[in-house]
Amino acid sequence: MNISPILNEFLTVSVALSSEKNTQKLLESILLSAKKLANADGGTIYSVNDNNELVFDTLFNDSLKLHLGGSSGSAISLNSIPIYIDGKINENAIVAKSAATGEIINIEDMQQSVDASADRLNNIDQQFEYQTHSILTIPMKNHEGDLSGVLQLVNARNNGSSDIIPFDQETARTVEALASLASVALTNRQLIDNMEELFQAFTRLIAKAIDEKSPYTGGHCRRVPQLTMMIAEAVHRHNEGPMASFTMNDADRHELDLAGWIHDCGKVATPEYVMDKSKKLETVFDRIALIETRFALAKNQIELDYLRKMNAESGAVEKLQLELQVILSQLDADLAFVVKANTGGEFMKQEDQDYLVTIAKSHNVQVNGEVMPLLTDDEIYNLRTARGTLNNEERAIINRHMDITVEMLDTLPFPKHLQRVPEFAGGHHEKMDGTGYPKRLTREQMSIPARIMAIADIFEALTAADRPYKDAKKISECLRIMGYMKLDNHIDPDLFDVFIKEKVYEEYAAEFLKPEQMDQIDLTKIPGFSVN
Numbered sequence: 001m002n003i004s005p006i007l008n009e010f011l012t013v014s015v016a017l018s019s020e021k022n023t024q025k026l027l028e029s030i031l032l033s034a035k036k037l038a039n040a041d042g043g044t045i046y047s048v049n050d051n052n053e054l055v056f057d058t059l060f061n062d063s064l065k066l067h068l069g070g071s072s073g074s075a076i077s078l079n080s081i082p083i084y085i086d087g088k089i090n091e092n093a094i095v096a097k098s099a100a101t102g103e104i105i106n107i108e109d110m111q112q113s114v115d116a117s118a119d120r121l122n123n124i125d126q127q128f129e130y131q132t133h134s135i136l137t138i139p140m141k142n143h144e145g146d147l148s149g150v151l152q153l154v155n156a157r158n159n160g161s162s163d164i165i166p167f168d169q170e171t172a173r174t175v176e177a178l179a180s181l182a183s184v185a186l187t188n189r190q191l192i193d194n195m196e197e198l199f200q201a202f203t204r205l206i207a208k209a210i211d212e213k214s215p216y217t218g219g220h221c222r223r224v225p226q227l228t229m230m231i232a233e234a235v236h237r238h239n240e241g242p243m244a245s246f247t248m249n250d251a252d253r254h255e256l257d258l259a260g261w262i263h264d265c266g267k268v269a270t271p272e273y274v275m276d277k278s279k280k281l282e283t284v285f286d287r288i289a290l291i292e293t294r295f296a297l298a299k300n301q302i303e304l305d306y307l308r309k310m311n312a313e314s315g316a317v318e319k320l321q322l323e324l325q326v327i328l329s330q331l332d333a334d335l336a337f338v339v340k341a342n343t344g345g346e347f348m349k350q351e352d353q354d355y356l357v358t359i360a361k362s363h364n365v366q367v368n369g370e371v372m373p374l375l376t377d378d379e380i381y382n383l384r385t386a387r388g389t390l391n392n393e394e395r396a397i398i399n400r401h402m403d404i405t406v407e408m409l410d411t412l413p414f415p416k417h418l419q420r421v422p423e424f425a426g427g428h429h430e431k432m433d434g435t436g437y438p439k440r441l442t443r444e445q446m447s448i449p450a451r452i453m454a455i456a457d458i459f460e461a462l463t464a465a466d467r468p469y470k471d472a473k474k475i476s477e478c479l480r481i482m483g484y485m486k487l488d489n490h491i492d493p494d495l496f497d498v499f500i501k502e503k504v505y506e507e508y509a510a511e512f513l514k515p516e517q518m519d520q521i522d523l524t525k526i527p528g529f530s531v532n
Contacts, residue, residue, distance in 0.1 A: 006174055009033045013178060023189050027149070028058045028070040030182040034151055035060060037178065038136065038171045041155035041164070042066075046081070046095055048147055053080040054095050057149070064128055078124070095150045098137040102147070104176060105137040108166035136167040138176050140183035148183045148190065151175070199418075203261035210267050214275045219466050221267075224428075225260025227456040227508050232256055232449065234502035235495065242494040246448055251417055256449045259424035263453060266404030274394045279342045280382045282389070287379065288342050294374055295335045297365045299328055334359045338375070344389035353384040402429050402438040424449045428457040433489040443492060451492040455499060458482060458491065463513055474519045475505055483527030493528070500529055 013033045027045050035043040042061035046054040056078050058070035068076045081093045083100050090096035098105045110132050125132055134156050140149040153175065156167045207221040236248050248256070267275065273283055281287040306324045310317045341348065341356065360375035375383070385391050390398060409422035427450035430436035432443035436454075443451065462481060465472035473481075479500070485491045499505065500523065509518045523531050 006037060009037050009178070013182060023186070023193060024057065024070050026182075026186065026189060030178070030186075031058050031060060031151065034175045034178055035153060038153050038167060038175055039157050039159060040136070040153035040167075041157055042130075043151070043153045046099075046150040046152070048083075048099070048149060049080065051080075051082075052084065053082050054093075054099060054150055055080045061128075061130070061154075063155075064130060066128070094135060094137050095152055098139050098152075099147055099150050102139050102141065102145075104139070104172055105135070106167055106169075106172055107135040109133045110135055133164045134166045136172055136175065138172070138179045140179045140186070142183045142187040144187075146187065148186050151179050200258065200261075203258055206262055206265045206268065210264065213268065214272055220460055220464060221261070221264050223460050223464075223512055224263060224453070224456050225257055226511075227460055227504075228260040228453050229253070229257055230504050230507055231452045231456055231495070231499055234504045235448070235452065235498050238498045238502055241497065243448075243498055252449075255418055255420055256424055256452075258418065259421045259449070260453065260456070262405075262409070262421070263425040263428055263457070264401065264405065265408055265425075266401035266406075269404050270398060270401050274390065274397050277389045277394065278344075280344060280385050280389045280391075281342050281379060286342075288339060291338055291375065291379065292335065294365050294367070294372065295331055297367065298363045298374060299331055301365060302327055302331075302363070331363070334362065334374075338383065341383045344385065344387070346387060348384070348386045353386070356380050356383050399429070399437050402426065406438060420447065420449070423447060424453055427451070428453040430454060431490040432492055436490075443489075448495070451495055455482075455491050455495055458485070459499075459505070459508070463509075463517060465514055465517070472514060472517055474517050475509060475513070476519050476521055476525070479505065479521065479526050483529055487528040497529060500526065 013030060027047070031043050031045040034040075041063050042059070044059045045057050047057050049055050056069060056076040058072075059066060059068040059076055068074050081096050082090050083096045084090060085092075089100040094105055094107070097103075124130075132154050134154065136153045136156070138151045139147060140151055141147055153167065155164045156171070157163065158165045210221050211219070232248060232253070235243050235246050238244065238246075279286050279288065281291070303324065306320055310320050313320065337352075337355070338359065341352065356375060357380060360373045360380055363374050364371050365374065366372075382391050406422065406426045409425060412422075414421055424447065426438070427441060427446050430439065430441040430446060430450070431454075432446075432451075434440050434442040446454075459478060459482065461467075462473055462478040463475070482491060482496060486493045486496045505521075506518075523529060
């Protein structure tokens, strides 16, 4: 079956419209088909920007052997063209007039025209040492009548020769039909792009909301996606070992980057007093002040008791003074112990936890007629927290953010190309041995990107200098801790090896860490890591 050239070009464009995801390449395909149908020497396609200006997207010219914009890699140095100037149609550009009026402009010979736009066109011709004669300019409007761009062809050629002829009406109608079809598809593509941009902005809005809620966690939400991509790119380029087969394309990168930005979105529901708890006794305020007041009351009450005894037993004053001094010194030491215990650390020994009970029972004080111990049961419970500043209930609240994250992401109707975002984002607290949360997944149940994000989340947390409950650690200490986590089967061992071999920690440190954190790294001292 013979297919006419016109129908063949329409079929070519239809295939491109349905399959091409790159807007620039789509515009290029439309322009080439229009140029071929009209047997034009050159052509330009313009898009409309937010300032209501026409922007040069792609330019072809056979005589000049030019291909600018589009997929050429060569930028078009021509300025964008305003459609209106001071509220009036820009009469100095044919494409602007066509865009503003919605009319096709077909000029048989520009050299004979007295059109006001001739001067601008002549200037462009002089720049490229070209001479424009026939011009066909067609506004591209979608089914709703909205302008999406302008297509312009120059110098129609007579078949079989290089003679320049006008664009006939039949050609103009054919190219108009092509432009109309293309405009609808182009609008659809722009809508998809706009929705993609909206979703990306939304993910950053979530991070911003958490940032406003907690500047400490907000910094984490900004750094983890960037570290995640650093690790992913390192694994992508690493061509040996168990991870050699892992590769990413642009779509994979986009999906993982989005997951990184919303990996902690559930923290919008986490109370600030838990998320930012810098001391074990902190709620709305640090309750250590109440304990300090009780100790001061205890000392005052004990001193009064001893003054009475001294008055009653004048012969034992010296002995009583020594006893008082010992008691007051012990109270000062006990208070210092409590203050230190209030600061979260890596580990609190059991004997230190038990000593808090001894302190509580050592003295009672009277507050508004009520007898109280130096430390209440609730205060002891919080002060005995072995690691960090959060008690068991508060730790459960923090961990709950992952359940909320998963619930939030599961409610979103992710399109096909973003279907894995919930899995990537929801797995960064899982451990390879299945002891993590929220789903207790094992290594085999997790994708490589999800395992990458788990390493990024841990390394960022260890190195962070903006946490209220800990000091920033040096790189060597962080890598040592993560080495033990590898041995304990908490993080992916192969990914951790790539993280070290590709020196991702140095790349991250250069951008995000304080200079004093980057100390000398002895790879042989990292537990579980082999240099070979």
